[in-house]
Amino acid sequence: MIDFVxxxxxxxxxxxxxxxxxxSIRKAYLMLIPAVAILAVLTVxxxxxxxxxxxxxxxxxxKVDRLSIVFATVFTIMALIGMVYALHLTGAGEHxxxxxxxxxxxxxxxxxxxxxxxxxWEGMAFASAYLVFAQRGKxxxxxxxxYLMVHxxxxxxxxxxxxxxxxxxxxxxxxPIEGGMGVAAYxxxxxxxxxxxxxxxNAWLTDAYPEATVTGAVxxxxxxxxxxxxxxxxxxxxxxxxxxxxxxxxxxxxxxxVLENDCRRLLAYHIVSQVGYMVAGVGIGTEMAVNGASxxxxxxxLYKALLFMGAGAVIHVTGRRKLTELGGLYRTxxxxxxxxxxxxxxxxxxxxxSGFVTKSMVVAAAGQDHRALVVxxxxxxxxxxxxxxxLKLPYYMFFGTDRKLEAREPPRNMLVAMGMAAVxxxxxxxxxxxxxxxxxxxxxxxxxxxxHITESLGILMFTALGFVLFxxxxxxxxxxxxxxxxxxxxxxxxxxxLAEKPLARYxxxxxxxxxxxxxxxxxxxxxxxxxxxxxxxxxxxxxxxRSILRGGGALRQLQTGVVTHYALAMIxxxxxxxxxxxxxxx
Amino acid sequence: xxxxxxxFFGEARYAEQRRRLFYLALVLIVIADFLVPRExxxxxxxxxxxxxxxxxFLSCVLLIFVSKFLGHQGGLMxxxxxxx
Numbered sequence: 047m048i049d050f051v052x053x054x055x056x057x058x059x060x061x062x063x064x065x066x067x068x069x070s071i072r073k074a075y076l077m078l079i080p081a082v083a084i085l086a087v088l089t090v091x092x093x094x095x096x097x098x099x100x101x102x103x104x105x106x107x108x109k110v111d112r113l114s115i116v117f118a119t120v121f122t123i124m125a126l127i128g129m130v131y132a133l134h135l136t137g138a139g140e141h142x143x144x145x146x147x148x149x150x151x152x153x154x155x156x157x158x159x160x161x162x163x164x165x166x167w168e169g170m171a172f173a174s175a176y177l178v179f180a181q182r183g184k185x186x187x188x189x190x191x192x193y194l195m196v197h198x199x200x201x202x203x204x205x206x207x208x209x210x211x212x213x214x215x216x217x218x219x220x221x222p223i224e225g226g227m228g229v230a231a232y233x234x235x236x237x238x239x240x241x242x243x244x245x246x247x248n249a250w251l252t253d254a255y256p257e258a259t260v261t262g263a264v265x266x267x268x269x270x271x272x273x274x275x276x277x278x279x280x281x282x283x284x285x286x287x288x289x290x291x292x293x294x295x296x297x298x299x300x301x302x303x304v305l306e307n308d309c310r311r312l313l314a315y316h317i318v319s320q321v322g323y324m325v326a327g328v329g330i331g332t333e334m335a336v337n338g339a340s341x342x343x344x345x346x347x348l349y350k351a352l353l354f355m356g357a358g359a360v361i362h363v364t365g366r367r368k369l370t371e372l373g374g375l376y377r378t379x380x381x382x383x384x385x386x387x388x389x390x391x392x393x394x395x396x397x398x399x400s401g402f403v404t405k406s407m408v409v410a411a412a413g414q415d416h417r418a419l420v421v422x423x424x425x426x427x428x429x430x431x432x433x434x435x436x437l438k439l440p441y442y443m444f445f446g447t448d449r450k451l452e453a454r455e456p457p458r459n460m461l462v463a464m465g466m467a468a469v470x471x472x473x474x475x476x477x478x479x480x481x482x483x484x485x486x487x488x489x490x491x492x493x494x495x496x497x498h499i500t501e502s503l504g505i506l507m508f509t510a511l512g513f514v515l516f517x518x519x520x521x522x523x524x525x526x527x528x529x530x531x532x533x534x535x536x537x538x539x540x541x542x543x544l545a546e547k548p549l550a551r552y553x554x555x556x557x558x559x560x561x562x563x564x565x566x567x568x569x570x571x572x573x574x575x576x577x578x579x580x581x582x583x584x585x586x587x588x589x590x591x592r593s594i595l596r597g598g599g600a601l602r603q604l605q606t607g608v609v610t611h612y613a614l615a616m617i618x619x620x621x622x623x624x625x626x627x628x629x630x631x632x
Numbered sequence: 633x634x635x636x637x638x639x640f641f642g643e644a645r646y647a648e649q650r651r652r653l654f655y656l657a658l659v660l661i662v663i664a665d666f667l668v669p670r671e672x673x674x675x676x677x678x679x680x681x682x683x684x685x686x687x688x689f690l691s692c693v694l695l696i697f698v699s700k701f702l703g704h705q706g707g708l709m710x711x712x713x714x715x716x
Contacts (some may be wrong), residue, residue, distance in 0.1 A: 512692030
């Protein structure tokens, strides 16, 4: 009996038959594989599987422990929800890419060594890039290339770090980085932080996700950043730098979200913000903090997917994505509004929604670790989260000015997928114990205390008061915001200008100098060389040749053609050789 | 049922009811915050009833205006064709 079916394999090999299946058989198949994968993860036993040798290195295809099981569980659940949401698509391309993407993410989560991890890491980048390209259109293609370029750069940093780490420690097994932080550790950390979208390495996310297809963005919102949180939790728990970057990140996303006009880009900035809680949790590194980071990743995948599905449904139905062009959809899309709001309450951490039982664990862990500033900043970020995803976005998308858009509820499969995610968001909030039981460390945390409930409601409802009072200040504007992608979008252009203008001029000046001064000099020396060559060198060469010729003539006269002369000469030679040998040898 | 709830938040004719319910909720939350038992008060603000309401409101206002300031005066917000 096989004791371990690798869920990554289920998805990656399972992607192969998709293009050959048609109609309802394909639909059934698309749901069957994630369902089987969920079962595979639920029944998996902790342990090491698939150990091997490769070019003299230990390879461990799958290392299963409690941390990897948490992430694998939510990944497979999310794969099922995402597939249901994408069932209406007729082309096979996106389904195949999504399968490979999910499979690669699971491969990373179970990877026992850095080479396996790197392989799946790159698989994720390429498969997810397809979900951007599949949107077609100039804007999406460009964003897709930028996305790929950034991820390949991050992959190179990671690979460099892995190789240095392997050379230094002699092992490529994936685990906590021990000893001091050297170049290798920082390169690996940079590679991981890029995928976690830690500023300033965050712009690829907010650049690419809103350009992806409606269904593709749902997958993207779930996997890349959360695998990064997983690898950070595995390799860098308790890294002080991550506490501050995570905290800054939580506020960074919120600040940009105020300025954003594109509905899915606003949500993407909230991925940055929410992943900030997880990164900070990993950085604090206590058992409670790592539990908080893992459980928050679990809850986040579900509510963020729900929010992306809601915004995606609006785009699918209306074809519009800017808040300045949306409004008044609540009349035609009430179900979408209700389901979206479940996600919004969950991300804002309202009591009885999933965020309440997970986000608070990170904040409480920061409090227990005596980090007052982190607690304050993260609490402020939760206020911003509700302000945007719970108030601003739904207000301008569904309520606000009625733009008289023709709309209807999205296809039923989309609503069902949103319903599945919404049920889980509420179930986790009301019954947190099954999730807590799944976490890597034992949980000693009670979210439902009187103080916690009134404090959370105080923060959230008085944020709503601020929203009501300053509504006009929040009106979306027809702008885009400059983020760190400026450096490779505009900065690259400045570099090209530099290459074309000053550098080209410099090159021309250099070649002018060489033409007017250096070249004549070179010509002169060449002519002098030629003279020396003709008169000096050639004379020597000719002289040597002539003497050899003369010597040859003399030798010819010695060759008599008489055998006895030759025999005599040979005997003389042998005697001479013996004489020399006898003298020299002794 | 869902439609009626959503309509309640959308239709202009419920505006007055919405406002009253909202302010009632705010008052109840502050009162509740004064009544709940506080054993594990680690930080100063844990002991202050109503602190979370003040902090939530200030956070919201601060985020709105700091962000908009950075966007307008800091030059973060640009025309949509900025990169074209």
